[in-house]
Amino acid sequence: MSEPTPEQSAARKKLSTAMAMLLFTSHRLPGVRGYELRRRLGKNYLKVIESLNHRLEPLGLCVKILFETPGDRQPGEEDYDRARYFITLTDPLSLSDIVAAGWRIDDLAVLSAALALLYSRGGKAPRQELLEMLESKLPKWRVEAALERFSRRGYLVDAGDGVLSVGWRAVAEVDQKELIKAVANLSSVADGRQEQTT
Amino acid sequence: MTSVKLAKEELERLISLCETIAKTGADPYSVDVKAILAKLRSIVERAGDTEILTLDAETLYRVALVIALQHKWLKDRASSLLVDTQLITLKILSADKKSLAQALASSWRPIVSAEQLTRGMVAMGLEYFLSLPTRNLKSPATSEIGSEVDFRQALNTFSQREEIELELKKLHSEMLASRDENGEVGYASFISREGVEKTVERAYLTAFIVSEGLAEVVKNPITGKVTLKPYESKAERRNVASMVVVLKEGTVLV
Numbered sequence: 391m392s393e394p395t396p397e398q399s400a401a402r403k404k405l406s407t408a409m410a411m412l413l414f415t416s417h418r419l420p421g422v423r424g425y426e427l428r429r430r431l432g433k434n435y436l437k438v439i440e441s442l443n444h445r446l447e448p449l450g451l452c453v454k455i456l457f458e459t460p461g462d463r464q465p466g467e468e469d470y471d472r473a474r475y476f477i478t479l480t481d482p483l484s485l486s487d488i489v490a491a492g493w494r495i496d497d498l499a500v501l502s503a504a505l506a507l508l509y510s511r512g513g514k515a516p517r518q519e520l521l522e523m524l525e526s527k528l529p530k531w532r533v534e535a536a537l538e539r540f541s542r543r544g545y546l547v548d549a550g551d552g553v554l555s556v557g558w559r560a561v562a563e564v565d566q567k568e569l570i571k572a573v574a575n576l577s578s579v580a581d582g583r584q585e586q587t588t
Numbered sequence: 589m590t591s592v593k594l595a596k597e598e599l600e601r602l603i604s605l606c607e608t609i610a611k612t613g614a615d616p617y618s619v620d621v622k623a624i625l626a627k628l629r630s631i632v633e634r635a636g637d638t639e640i641l642t643l644d645a646e647t648l649y650r651v652a653l654v655i656a657l658q659h660k661w662l663k664d665r666a667s668s669l670l671v672d673t674q675l676i677t678l679k680i681l682s683a684d685k686k687s688l689a690q691a692l693a694s695s696w697r698p699i700v701s702a703e704q705l706t707r708g709m710v711a712m713g714l715e716y717f718l719s720l721p722t723r724n725l726k727s728p729a730t731s732e733i734g735s736e737v738d739f740r741q742a743l744n745t746f747s748q749r750e751e752i753e754l755e756l757k758k759l760h761s762e763m764l765a766s767r768d769e770n771g772e773v774g775y776a777s778f779i780s781r782e783g784v785e786k787t788v789e790r791a792y793l794t795a796f797i798v799s800e801g802l803a804e805v806v807k808n809p810i811t812g813k814v815t816l817k818p819y820e821s822k823a824e825r826r827n828v829a830s831m832v833v834v835l836k837e838g839t840v841l842v
Contacts, residue, residue: 413700413701413702414701414702415701415702420699420701421699421701451700454697454699476699476700476701477699477700477701478697478698478699478700479697479698479700480697481697482693482694482695482696482697483693483696483698484693485686485689485690485693488689488693488696495685495686495689496685498688498689498692498693499685499686499688499689499692501692502688502689502691502692503680503688505692506676506679506680506691507673507676507677507680510672510673510676510677511613511673512613512660512661512664513613514611514612514613515612515613516612523677523680523681526681527681527685528685551611553611553612553613555613559699562699563696563697563698563699564692564695564696564697565695565696565697566695567695568694568695569691569692569694569695570676572690572691572692572694572695573676573679573680573683573688573691574675574676574679576679576682576683576687576688576691577683577687
């Protein structure tokens with residue numbers, strides 16, 4: 391095998407730097423901002439990210455870009471600089487894998503219901519209304535603890551004015567369309583029982 | 589004077605109404621913009637007070653925001669993402685917890701990040717810490733501050749991983765050797781085999797073996813007896829559940 395050229399070595403070094411920056415939680419939040427990548431990788435950092443994405447694809451991973459102001463218009467250079475970059479899974483995990491990773495079914499149900507309701511309301515809803523809906527399924531203390539935990543993790547935003555909204559992490563990790571579709575297609579418990587008896 | 593006060597109250601009420609619509613995400617069409625604008629016109633025509641004029645401008649701004657929300661609301665309704673809130677609420681209320689969790693799982697692609705320190709990173713931090721100049725602390729607590737040797741020893745605890753792995757291998761082999769004709773081992777007798785002082789340690793290591801998939805814990809729902817089913821190699825799990833084991837004065841209460 392021939393020795394790698396200096397250009398190849400430099401490109402490889404940039405890829406490993408990008409990977410380390412994206413994986414390690416350098417601040418309180420995972421991921422890294424575009425301007426941080428630009429500082430370390432140079433002005434062509436988007437090409438490095440694209441190349442990294444190609445290499446991550448066979449591993450079931452991808453680089454996700456979360457823009458600060460999501461809109462219909464084409465993002466500009468400044469939008470890419472201010473955006474947050476993460477590595478996420480390409481395909482969803484199975485429920486048993488998530489449970490094995492330490493998540494409780496109850497907590498997942500709370501997050502699922504909360505996000506579905508918020509998405510159907512355009513991104514925000516009164517906290518009290520959400521609490522009342524979830525209390526019909528789970529004890530109040532558990533619902534409150536779960537909502538608090540999800541607010542801390544960035545899935546929900548509780549601004550303290552009695553209104554909950556969708557957090558940055560939910561935007562980054564949860565496919566809004568798929569969740570709404572999955573919830574809309576849920577069959578009720580009663581339907582399920584009826585189907586079993588017939 | 590009274591009319592100024594009334595106008596002020598009316599404007600504040602309108603501002604609060606527009607704010608509530610913007611905050612709660614309620615239907616922005618529930619606000620009658622035309623009626624509000626008519627009210628504003630009548631107030632501004634009568635107003636001579638600067639405060640009223642300022643509040644009037646503020647209300648007009650809030651109304652403009654509500655109109656922007658109406659535009660967004662209409663756009664959302666027209667898009668394919670529109671799902672009736674009532675339908676979603678009904679679905680959530682009628683579904684069971686597992687179905688809801690499954691719905692999230694099918695649309696969730698978690699962020700992958702590394703939050704743990706590696707041994708190398710700890711060693712690097714230790715080197716940096718030890719390179720710092722010593723401050724002249726002359727308090728009684730000085731003697732309690734750990735020496736370099738203590739820190740080195742703390743770092744060495746990471747190498748205990750290999751020892752634990754050896755212990756796990758040993759225990760797994762013991763478990764395989766103790767199998768009865770059904771290929772099972774009694775849980776309580778297995779973990780308490782080496783006496784009370786070793787029971788907790790053996791239970792802890794057994795939990796690791798089970799988590800690794802090298803054994804399965806089976807509980808008979810009728811008798812309540814718990815047995816271990818060791819495997820030669822890692823087995824595929826059908827479903828995952830957790831079990832609490834209580835040890836009281838050396839006795840196993842499962």
